[in-house]
Amino acid sequence: MMTIPDVRPAILTRRMALLLLASFAAMTSFYLLLSVVPLYAATAGAGGVGAGLATGVMMLATVLVELGTPRLIGRFGYRAVLAAGLTLLGLPAAALAASQALPFVLVVCLARGAGLAAVVVGGTALVAELVPAERRAEGLGLYGLAVGIPATVGLPLGVWLSDHLGFRPVFGLAAVVALVALAAVPGLPSRGGQADHDERAAPGGVLGVLRTGAIARPALVFAAVTLAAGVVVTFLPLALSPSARQLAAAALLVEASAAPLARWGAGRFGDRHGSGRLLLPAVLAAAVGTAALVLVDNPVALLAGMALFGLGFGAAQNVTLALMFDRASKAEFGRVSALWNLAFDGGIGVGAVGFGLLVGPAGYPVGFAVTAAVLFAAALPSLWDRRTAG
Secondary structure (H helix, E strand, C coil), rough: CCCCCCCCCCCCCCHHHHHHHHHHHHHHHHHHCCCHHHHHHHHHHHHHHHEEEEHHHHHHHHHHHHHHHHHHHHCCCHHHHHHHHHHHHHHHHHHHHHHHHHHHHHHHHHHHHHHHHHCCCCCCHHHHHHHHHCHHHHHHHHHHHHHHHHHHHHHHHHHHHHHHHHHHHHHHHHHHHHHHHHHHHCCCCCCCHHHHHHHHHHCCHHHHHHHCHHHHHHHHHHHHHHHHHHHHHHHHHHHHCCHHHHHHCCCCCCCCHHHHHHHHHHHHHHHHHHHHHHHHHHHHHHHHHHHHHHCCCCCHHHHHHHHHHHHHHHHHHHHHHHHHHHCCCHHHHHHHHHHHHHHHHHHHHHHHHHHHHHHHHCCCHHHHHHHHHHHHHHHHHHHHHHHCCC
């Protein structure tokens, strides 16, 4: 008896490929400077507080602009919003070479934060539009590779290049990568179903979707995980002595390599077995990995901890986003994308600023221990979500 093969709808269409290329370039520009700009500020005399502000201010701008991005998409379309985002990531990066003064650096961070908001909210919502619902988790996983692999390359490469060539070549590279990606934007759809449905969505703006507990729980859990990520990417190079800067680059490479692979793997698992099963394991993996950073001067503990954190962080990205889209109507896709990215960027900003204030009086081991405690606390709503959904 002949069996009919299971034909699944395609994910990698032409439009999806162009979106992945544009997103890959945008995030490469972003990650090249994510750990470099705090170093740039710190070496000018701003210290740990200035380093934390560099990341925190950028994430503040990202969060504020993300609140309005779904409305901008509805008014101007995906192409215009994504083009504006790439421009704001590229031109201000080149401007960083003009001055190392902290106020100027913070203004540049504000502009790049706004660009990041436009790219990530527009890109994430557009993935949900372009990918069939039955393959959404895997499509989000593929998108996760496109936006996660740049972290694998950009985070350690930015630190390495700034250490060997200076800051200006890194700024120039980040600018060129973002601006070249503008060539992919005309091939993207200007408007999708989300834009047509937003006006009929429930009232309350982006934060209005938090009234739904099934959406609020994964968003809250993810915010805790990204808080830890903000601590890691901002302060890991500073937690080690200058002579151990290469070890910091290696640790960032390990984390950034593990995260996109875990994000993609979680998507494949989620489409077949349900994404909710992975939420609690992802949070626990990130918590244990962060706890290992208490021994930050131990190379084995550092690398193992960063690998475990990367796996948990990557899986949490896919699982929380897939759960939120699955629990929302199509009319809410833009808002869900914005809320998830708010949790991402707000968590990074709060983590960077809070850790910067804590590390002075308490030191790095205590700061990492407190961060791990926050993640272990996030396991409780993860468990609650699993029981409620199950």
